[in-house]
Each structure stands twice: as structure tokens, then as C-alpha cells.
Amino acid sequence: MKKLEKIDLFNFGLENGKQRAYTPLFYQLFGQPLHSAPIVIVNHALTGNSNITGENGWWNDLIGENKTIDTNYFTVIAFNIPGNGFDNNFGNLISNYKDFTIRDIARIFWEGLFFLNVNSVFALIGGSLGGSIAWEMTALQPDKIANLIPIATDWKATDWVIANVLIQDQILNNSDDPIADARLHAMLLYRTPQSVNQRFQREKLNENSIFQIENWLVNHGIKLKNRFRLSSYKLMNHLLKTNDITRERNNFQSVITTINANIHIVAVDTDYFFIADENRKDYQQAKLVKENVFYHEINSIHGHDAFLIEINQLSQILEPIFNKQKQQKYVSA
Template identity: 75%
Template sequence: MKKLEKIDLYNFELENGKQSVYIPLFYQVFGQPIGDAPVVVVNHALTGNSNVSGENGWWNDLIGENKTINTNRFTVIAFNIPGNGFDGIDKNLISNYQDFTIRDVANIFWEGLFFLNIKDVFSLIGGSLGGAIAWEMTVIQPEKIQNLIPIATDWKATDWVIANVLIQDQILNNSKNPIMDARLHAMLLYRTPQSINQRFLRQKTDNFSKYQIENWLQNHGIKLKNRFQLSAYKLMNHLLKTNDITRNRNSFLELSKNIKANIHIVSVDSDYFFIADENRETYFQLKNNNNVYYHEIKSVHGHDAFLIEFEQLVEILEPIFYKKTKQIYVTT
């Protein structure tokens, strides 16, 4: 695994006016040294981390040598959302999770980029929670990003997202086995009934003690429990409902007029969490005053398709990262 680097932030003022005395910002750099190549910033999702490429890299299908995001051509930087626990240091976990918002995380990430003397980002990309942070980062610094690529996400938390965040929060704070139980519920948001039914076909395990779907869900819960801290889960889940780039600002259309980036909205047609209809509406609102493109992954798998349908995602992303040889297109 690439070395985990750290930036120390002191006396950071949160959106709610409170001050966080110390925030360690951990990150990893892949590909070319900083300053030698265009920068791609990758934001991780709820249970993700900065290890996007190489050993155990969660986006190895997209990022690496001669991959779509080619580490022979780009400098790839991935920050860890503070408090996600990837550094393995318990004292860096965040207990006052309700004090933090996506806007705070976006500002923290910009502090990190400025510390690294990065003033221009070729592409800012993220899926789910990471994509929501990317929207916020773009509004904060609308002239510093060339390509915004939010995937399976939205610029706002809908009532549906807020409702499910509440259910997750209740499970995390009241269950006797909170991480596992919350994960079971979440997995049914990230997939679709069609995906589940086609995969398991009501079959039982080899010893006929339970259905395969039950075994699959419990294994997901156990795996997350073994690698994720409860406080991290509470924080990441809470951040989702704080997603709103218009909060205490102008309207969405007014904010969008300041964005200089090409905006590539990537949705999943079967996403039950960040539904495609919302992304299509965003596209139609923006298409007259921005360089905005809409792409749609066709999949039975729902929200998690951005981690499954790599061939489609590569087809969407390659024209963005290889502009000299391919033209940007719109998938509708």
C-alpha cells in the first residue's frame, strides 16, 4: 500500500461556528509526483478510504498504470475523510459527529490541497458520499477545477436520503450489534430487488441452515464490523444528510453560473438511493448555462453499480481523461 501521509490542521472553524482544535488529514498520492503532472482528486464513499489504487485498492479497475485514470500521466491524490479510522489511531476518531457537515469536509480537503501547493485540479471525482463532497468542493472553489465528475450522488440530500440516514442513525445508536445491523439495512439500499433475486434464486447454503441471501448479508456485516469503527460509521452516515450546496447561499442555478468546470453527471438508472431522476433534473437545469454532460450507467445492481459496472464507467470516463484523442460525448 502507498504510504499514508498526514497534514496537521489546527483551530479549524466548522460550519456551525464551533472550532476543532486539531484535525489530522491523512492522504495518499499515486502516480506522478506532485507538481509534475495534472492532478486528479478522488473522494471516497461512506465506508471507503484513500487507498484507491495498488495493493487492496478499491478502484483498481479505473486507477493505475495504463488504466483510465493513468498514473503514468496523472498525479492522483485521495484524502481520508477525518474520522474514518483508516489511519488506525483511535484518538483521531470523531465522537461529536453531528458537529460536522459535508461543507466542513470539503473545506478540509481544500486546506490539504493548498498545503500541497495545488492550485488547479484537472479532475475531481467521487462516488456517492465522495461525489457529494466533490459538488461542495466545486462550489467553494468554482474556478480551480477543470472537470467535476460526481457519480451516483447528488448536490443535495433528498427527503429519501435524509429518511434513510435517520434509520441508519437509529440502528447505530440503539442496536446491540450496530455496525453489522446497519450494514444489513444499507446493503438493501445499495442493491435492487432484481439484483438480489437474480443472484440468489431463493437458494439455501450447502448445509441448508439458511438462505444464501441471509448468508451474504451477514458476511457483509461481519466484514465491515472487522474493519470499521462505530464512530466512523456514525459520522459518515450523518454527513450524507448535511449535503446541500445551497444552504445559506444562493439558489442552485445562481451558484452553478460561477462553476467553470465541465460537469459530468454520472447516474445509475436503477439507483434506489441517489435516484437517476434527480440527476436528470440537475442536467436539464444546468445545460443552458454550463458545460454539463449527463451519463447514465445501465445496470440491474442499483447504487453499487458504480463499483460493479466498470466497463460502462470506463467508456464514460475515458473521453474525459484522454481529450486529445477522443471527444466528450453525452449518454442519455
């Protein structure tokens, strides 16, 4: 695994007015040396981390040598959301999770980039929670990003997302086995009935045992419990409902007009969490005021998790963006 780097942030003011005396920001660098190549920022999803490629990399099929996001050509930076526990320092976990918003995380990520003297970014990409953070990062610094690529996400928390965040929060705070039980519910948000039914077909492990679907869900709960901390899950889940790039700003179209970046909205047609209808409406609104906004759709039976499963489709969507840059000389400011 690539070395985990750290930036020390002191006296960081949260959106609610509270101050954090010390916040460690952990990240990993992949590909070309910093400031020698175009920079790509990758934001991780709810249970993800900065280890995006290489040994145990969760997006290995998309990022790496000779992949769509080619580390032979790009410098790739991935931050860990503070409190996600990937540094294995339990003293850095965050208990006051409701103090934080996605805007706070986006500001922390920009603090990290400015510390690294990164003032322009070729592409900012993220799926799910990571894509929501990418939207907010772009709203905060609308002239510093060339391409915004939010995948299976939204610029706002819909009522549907807020409702499911509440259910997850209730499970996490009231269950005897909170991480495992919350994961059972979450997995059914990330997949579709069609995907589940097609895969398991009412089969059992053996004649007298539990159904295959039950075993699959239980195993997902156990795996997450073994690698994720309760405080981390509470924070990541809570952040989902704080997403809104229009909060204390103007409406969506007004915010969009301030953004210089090409915006590539990537939806999943069967996403039951960040539903594609919302993405389509956003695209139609954005096109009325901004020319360089584009809509792409992954077609899949698998639902929200298709952005991790349908790599061939995602690669075809992203290939023109990243290949075009390969033909141009670029050094980050």
C-alpha cells in the same frame, strides 16, 4: 500499500461555529510526482478510504498504470475523511459526529490541497458520499477545477436520503450489534430487488440452513464490523444528510453559473439511493444556464453499487475526458 501521509490542521472552524484545535488530515499520492503532471482528486465513499489503487485498492479497475485514470500520466491524490479510522489511530476518531457537515469536509480537503500548493485540479471525481463532497468542493472553489465528475450522487440530500440516514442512525445508536445491523439495511439500499433475486434465487446453503441471501448479508455485516469503527460509521452516515450546495447561497442554477468546470454528472439508472430522476432534473436545470454540463448514465441491474461493479461502462464514460488531457501539456499551478 502507498505510504499514508499526514497534514496537521490547527484551529479549524466548523460551519456551526465550533473550533477544532487539531485535525489530522491523512492522504495518499499515486502516479506522477506532485506538480509534474495533471492532478486528479479522488474522494472516497462512505466505507472507503484513500487506498484507491495498488495493493487492496478499491478502485483498481479504474485507476492505475494504463487504466482509464492512468497513473503513468496523472498525479492522483486521495484524502481520508477525518475520523474514518483508516490511519488506525483511535485517538483521531470523532465522537461529536453531528457537529460536522459535508461543507466542513470539503473545506478541510481544500486546506489540504492549499498546503500541498495545489491551486488547480484537472479532475475532481467521487462516487456516492465522495461525489457529494466533490460538488461542495467545486461550489467553494468554482475556478480551480477543470472537470467535476460526481458519480451516483447528488448536490443535495433529498428527503429519501435524509429518511434513510435517520434509519441508519437509529440502528447505529440502538442496536446491540450496530455496525453489522446497519450494514444489513444499507446493502439493500445499494442493490436492487432484481439484482438480489437474480443472484440468489431463493437458494439455501444446504437443505436445513439459512438462505444464501441471509448468509450474504450477515457476512457483509461481519466484514464491515471487523474493519470499520462505530464512530466512523456514525459520522459518514450523518454527513450524507448535510449535503446542499445551495445552503446559505442562491438557488442551484445560480450556483452552477459560478462554476467554470466541465460538469459530468454520472447516474445509475437503477440507483435506489441517489435516484437517477434527480440527476436528470439537475442536468436539465443546469443546461438552461451552463453549456459545459453533461449527463451520463450507467445501465445496470445492480443499483447504487453499479459505480463499483460496471467498470467497463464507467471507463467508457470517463475515457474521453482523461484521454483528451493526455494529448495536452499541463503542469499544475
